[in-house]
Amino acid sequence: MTSTLADGAAVVTGIGIAAPTGLGTSAYWAATLAGESGIRPITRFDATRYPVRVGGEVDGFVAEQHVPSRLLPQTDHSTRLSLAAGAEALAASGLTAQDAPEFGIGIATASSMGGFEFGQRELGHLWALGAQHVSAYQSFAWFYAVNTGQLSIRHGLRGPGTTVVSDQAGGLDALGAARRQIRKGTAAVLAGGVDSALCPLGLAGQLSTGELAASDDPRGAYLPFDRAAAGHVPGEGGAFLILEDPAFAQARGATVHGEIAGYASTFDLFPDGPDADGLLRAARQALADAGLAPFDIDVVFGDASGRPDADRAEAAVLVALFGPNGVPVTAPKSATGRLCAGAGALDVATALLSLRDGVIPPTVHVREVDPGHQIDLVVGEPRRPTGRLRTALVLARGHGGFNAALVVRGPATTAAAPPTSPANPGPSRP
Amino acid sequence: MATRELTIADLTRLLRSAAGEEEGVDLDGDILDTDFATLGYDSLALLETASRLGVEYGVTLTDDDMEAITTPRALLDRVNSTLTRS
Amino acid sequence: MTIRRAVITGLGAVAPGGIGVDAYWKQLTDGQSATGPITLFDPSPYRSRIAAEVDFDPVAAGLGPREIRRMDRATQFAVVAAREALGDSGLESGAAPAERTAVALGTAVGCTTRMEQEYVILSDSGRDWLVDSSYAVRELYSQFVPSSMAVELARLAGAAGPVSVVSDGxxxxxxxxxxAVDLIQxxxxxxxxxxxxxxxxxxxTLACFDAIKATSPRNDDAEHASRPFDRTRNGLVLGEGAAVLVVEELEHATRRGAHIYAEVSGFATRCNAYHMTGLRADGIEMAEAIRVALEQSALAPDDVDYVNxxxxxxxxxxxxxxxAFKRSLGEHARRVAISSIKSMIGHSLGxxxxxELVACALAMEHGxxxxTANLREPDPECDLDYVPLVAREQPVDTVLSVGSGFGGFQSAVVLARPDRRFP
Incomplete structure (x- = not known):
């Protein structure tokens, strides 16, 4: 299977979502447009003794409805959510292993902490009860590659498989890895990330970064770009997408939701320093990769750290690219918490839904955008731009200095005529 | 250590909790002489089951046991012969 | 458009039996096993109590007190190996533009050693599900996310390009x-x-590998416990360590007159979509990975001089x-020299x-x-030339190295001479 497109485009033909604001794409999208919040007091364990007691849990997830009985004893919560979102994405695209050449469907997932709740439980079995109490499934259920393996097995995906770990940049990096596989000749790739570390040990780890907001108020804890921004809340969930070679998707008559038009990844050696330019470089490289100029971008899905200095740094990147208040910016993750490896994939899924329906979902809870940021943050209500809404830039940053940027184009213009951007003269001009 | 007997009901409970239940398989039916493979249990599932048997009944199954035992009846016989002796 | 090719210009190794590439290579070519009883902690509760440990003193290896405090043992290994590799390549921090320098680090279980140690403290030896986060060290998060390992290498190398961990078991x-080859190309x-x-x-790790009986229980003969392709083999022997390879664009390396060990001419990976820990007998996915990696290299099975x-x-x-070798290499599978260095240094997962790729590059370098140590009674079902017991002097121009992992991953890498003639 070889792509016929020299520029190596990858189209999206299926979306699957497991998020605190909704399980399943339609429930998630309806709640996101309605500005509903998935941030609530943590219920998975008694969080009252911790300085952070609110988070984004996927509500109403009944594992037995999504995961075969045989897999229940051997899967962490994050793997169960992955199996649900992966199955939804495949079903939505209508793709099965039988539709592709023998090794034609690959898989790329992002992880940050692996199957962490499972891991904590088995560590407890070992240390409190003894070695013979440790589950045989601990040999893989907690490790970082588990979702790649389980999804591959569940759906018979025998193409290239990989797992990328780059903290919260990982969701975009997994989509970038999937597009790379398609460029190298794989027909389709199940790609994305779903993360969950909402167990006591996972929360302790996240607390140690000092980046969580110490607040009990589900509506006031995570306020990205707000004057009152003071950190973020943890969340769980994410999304899986089906990326396909455009010719393959067309030949099987798949519905195309849009295109991964550009992608780049960079690193900041001193992420909190004044010279950190990684996010700006990633955005510029992703735009160049897509053959677009900033002018062509109609909406930005921000990384939205919620830490004042990191928000300021991201706002400066947006101003450098688009000018003050130069493009609508939104952060639907304000309603889910930061999902680590799940965030990038969910933001890309949300961007595609946004482009499909011509509406930008709001950033919730934010009341007073810091005017110093000079960004046009979509707050309170969804916004329906009167002009075009066909191209989105998605940004992500991971703890330690990771950056990634990804450009999606909506379905109307996918595989369309030369771009209008002055930065890209297109093939017809000299 | 335990002096009780391992019944087929105990074993199906252990199997369900250690390895779940394959779709289309009725563990409550007559499964005594059905191969574990036919019941949907691979070697990993049996290792986890054996590990829980060890914890609950104090019976250690050797590598040779694990290779030789292919049905619930064989497993019950092996475990109960140890329990009776102890 | 010219095709960008990826070559290896620097090697570093921290291995059982030898820290540094020279010691590592001597260990391997002497056919010496580095497996023994576990000394890192008391292994008496476990079925398998043997491993190939690195005799590692972080201070002697050049790490400072802050680095030692901040980094898990595996991260320390990686940093020491990376320092050696960067020095070997002549690309110490700052020698190449930061934006054009990347990191791609593999790990299967990340900072598992330190993670467990911190867990024991926070949970009061496993008694508390609701761990006491007030006992947490500042760098706790870094022990839970393997991405922290890539961060350390990026800072060491001055890398501001794409940086990530690849975790495929x-x-x-x-x-x-x-x-890395993808990023170059x-x-x-x-x-x-x-x-x-x-x-x-x-x-x-010992507890869960015991539970699936993956590790060898040959505790009374640790030195000879890892015996790949031997009829009497009974499981893997756990190992540890790190290796770093500086992978560089060919023109970039040539321009600065760097020593080139080999071109990484092909890489492919396939999932078996079969079982998290089990393998189908036919080896079809590994064979496919080998076929594709050779095809990318424009090489035929007959060109392969050594299979790691x-x-x-x-x-x-x-x-x-x-x-898988028979399926992918055909008759050549019976002629080509094949060996497993896990017989000497155990299986260090990620x-x-x-x-193994460092060993392959050195095999090409030194001929x-x-x-395969400890291979004394060949398994009749493993009937190929596994170079038993003694190293073999032989020109090596093309190497195939393969791997197989939990999750179903099957991967193949081909190393070749960059100046080889293309058909």
Missing amino acids: CTSGLDAVGH EGSADVVVSGGTDAPIAPI AHGSSTRQNDRHETA AIGAL TIPP
């Missing part, structure tokens, strides 16, 4: 180098610090792999693929094939 080391970087690291010899096998010393793997 026991193929992580190969896949990370494969990812697509133009995202000119220099990639790649490789693999793991330090899995910890109680939790996964050879984990489990009953299932060694037969699976033998089937590190081993990179350690010596490291042996």
Whole structure:
């Protein structure tokens, strides 16, 4: 299977979502447009003794409805959510292993902490009860590659498989890895990330970064770009997408939701320093990769750290690219918490839904955008731009200095005529 | 250590909790002489089951046991012969 | 448009039996086993109590007190190996533009040793599900996310291009180098610090490997316990270590007059979509990965001079792999020299693929094939030339290295001379 497109485009033909604001794409999208919040007091364990007691849990997830009985004893919560979102994405695209050449469907997932709740439980079995109490499934259920393996097995995906770990940049990096596989000749790739570390040990780890907001108020804890921004809340969930070679998707008559038009990844050696330019470089490289100029971008899905200095740094990147208040910016993750490896994939899924329906979902809870940021943050209500809404830039940053940027184009213009951007003269001009 | 007997009901409970239940398989039916493979249990599932048997009944199954035992009846016989002796 | 090619210009190794590439290579070519009783902690509760440990003193290895405090053992291994590799390549920090320098580090279990140690403290030895976060060290998060390992290498190398961890179980080391090749070929970087690291010899690893009986219980003969392709093999022997390979764009390396060990001419990985820990007997997915990696290299099976096998010393793997070699290499599978260095340094999970690639590059460099130690009674079902016991002097121009991992990953890397003639 070889792509016929020299520029190596990858189209999206299926979306699957497991998020605190909704399980399943339609429930998630309806709640996101309605500005509903998935941030609530943590219920998975008694969080009252911790300085952070609110988070984004996927509500109403009944594992037995999504995961075969045989897999229940051997899967962490994050793997169960992955199996649900992966199955939804495949079903939505209508793709099965039988539709592709023998090794034609690959898989790329992002992880940050692996199957962490499972891991904590088995560590407890070992240390409190003894070695013979440790589950045989601990040999893989907690490790970082588990979702790649389980999804591959569940759906018979025998193409290239990989797992990328780059903290919260990982969701975009997994989509970038999937597009790379398609460029190298794989027909389709199940790609994305779903993360969950909402167990006591996972929360302790996240607390140690000092980046969580110490607040009990589900509506006031995570306020990205707000004057009152003071950190973020943890969340769980994410999304899986089906990326396909455009010719393959067309030949099987798949519905195309849009295109991964550009992608780049960079690193900041001193992420909190004044010279950190990684996010700006990633955005510029992703735009160049897509053959677009900033002018062509109609909406930005921000990384939205919620830490004042990191928000300021991201706002400066947006101003450098688009000018003050130069493009609508939104952060639907304000309603889910930061999902680590799940965030990038969910933001890309949300961007595609946004482009499909011509509406930008709001950033919730934010009341007073810091005017110093000079960004046009979509707050309170969804916004329906009167002009075009066909191209989105998605940004992500991971703890330690990771950056990634990804450009999606909506379905109307996918595989369309030369771009209008002055930065890209297109093939017809000299 | 335990002096009780391992019944087929105990074993199906252990199997369900250690390895779940394959779709289309009725563990409550007559499964005594059905191969574990036919019941949907691979070697990993049996290792986890054996590990829980060890914890609950104090019976250690050797590598040779694990290779030789292919049905619930064989497993019950092996475990109960140890329990009776102890 | 010219095709950008990826070559290896620097090597570093921290391995059982030898820290540094020279000591490591001597160990391998002497056919010396580095496996023994576990000394890192008391292994008496476990079925398998043996491993290939690195005799590692972080201070002697050049790490400072802050680094030692901040980093898990596996991260320390990686940093030491990376320092050696960067020095070997002549690309110490700042020698190449930061934006064009990348990191692709493989690990299967990340900072598992330190993670477990911190857990024991926070949970009061496992008694508390609601761990006491007030006892947490500042760097706790870094012990939970393996991405912190890539951060350390990026800072060491001054890398501001794409940086990530590749975590594909026991193929992580190969896949990370494969990812490095992708970054070079697509133009995202000119220099990639790649490789693999793991330090899995910890109680939790022993407990779960015991539970699936993956590890050898030959506790009374630890030195000879890892015996790939031998009829009497009975499981893998856990290892630890790190290897770093500096992968560089060919023109970039040539321009600065760098020593080139080999071109990474092909890489492919496939999932078996079969079982998290089991392997199908036919080896079809590994065979496909080998076929594609050779095709990318514009090489035929007959061109392969040496196959570095996964050879984990489990009953299932060694037969699976033998089937895959026969399927992909045809008659040449019976002629080519094949060996498994896991016989000497054990199976270090996400590190081993990179350690094996270092051995492959050195085999090309020195014209010596490291042996499969402890192979005294060949398994009739593993009927190929596994270079038993003694290293073999032989020109090596093309190497195939394969790996197989939990999750179903099957990977193949081909190393070749960059100046070879193309058909």
